[in-house]
Amino acid sequence: MKFEKLQALGNDYIFIDCIRQRLGKINFPLLSKRICDRNFGVGSDGLILIQRGRKTGFGMRMFNPDGSEAELCGNGVRCFARYIFESGLSSKKYQKVETKKGIVETEILSFSPDKFWIKVDMGIPILEANKIPVKSKKRFFIQEKIKTGKKNVSVTCVNIGNPHTAVIVRDIPEDWKEIGSKIENSKNFPHRTNVEFVKVKSRNKIELRVWERGAGATLSSATGGCAALVACVLAGKIESEAEVSFERGNLKITWDKEKNHIFVEGPAERVFSGVYEF
Known part of the structure; x- marks a missing residue:
């Protein structure tokens, strides 16, 4: 399977495009454990899947190196926004991305070949x-x-x-x-x-x-x-x-x-x- 590695302030993630690739039935928690391993895999802080959303154009799933699935990743969703724009999956700078937590809004404020600067609405902080x-x-x-x-x-x-x-x-x-x-x-x-x-x-x-x-x-x-x-x-x-x-x-x-x-x-x-x- 093809992958892309991106990072935000050193917080690095492996991205797998599940839209353009037909991957069949894959145990993603196990894949995350193996591919994120810094000694025996590619090495990263997590695995992120690029999918179609049920309510929006794009959906993001994120797995930790221990195989557990996270609800949201703020650095990861900025990298996600860059990937779908730069790879040609979307030409829009503004996106609504479906996550396990809910829909997150991203906006590419500026970009160059070297660096993208992206804003994310992380939603309401929950204190209860x-x-x-x-x-x-x-x-x-x-x-x-x-x-x-x-x-x-x-x-x-x-x-x-x-x-x-x-x-x-x-x-x-x-x-x-x-x-x-x-x-x-x-x-x-x-x-x-x-x-x-x-x-x-x-x-x-x-x-x-x-x-x-x-x-x-x-x-x-x-x-x-x-x-x-x-x-x-x-x-x-x-x-x-x-x-x-x-x-x-x-x-x-x-x-x-x-x-x-x-x-x-x-x-x-x-x-x-x-x-x-x-």
Whole structure:
């Protein structure tokens, strides 16, 4: 099968065009485990399928390296928008993309052979604990304590199409990966959770480290950036528009309070293409 690899701020995905290729019956969770392996496969943070949508022209399915299927991927959907435009599947800069979470709107703001700059409407941030989901008797889970081994960590939980847990810190802890793994698999989260460690740099800038559910440490996460911004706004630490800094670059994220929607702007870049035998 033919594939294309794209990345957004180092968050890399393998794309398989299921529209132009007749692939037959494939076990996609197993394929994701194998093709995403960085030692024995192509290597990536996830597998994304390009399909026709039931309600829109295009549908996107995303699988983590452990084979689990994610509801939404903010960096992935920007790369998706670039792929369908650049490959000729669509000539439109504006798209409605059907995901497991629902319909997501994308817009190509500018492009060149080297870089595309794309805006995504990520929708409404969900704060109700039972909808995230997180086990709690309280309606919201904002700056609440959870146990990670011997430590109690203060967290805020938000659903941006998928569950996120933001940990606001003075400095990124050296053992953030270990803590992230413990939070991801905590009994507090029925569907596990993505984890973001957030350092506030100013009223308009935050810095993140990302531990993704089913993938581990990744260089960036757009949905994670959205969740982190919401958590910091609720804590009164930043404005509703901020630069969100990752290890390999920045995103512009805005929480439009009137619409109660979150918007992300950022790059999407092509890496290489190839053929994979499965």
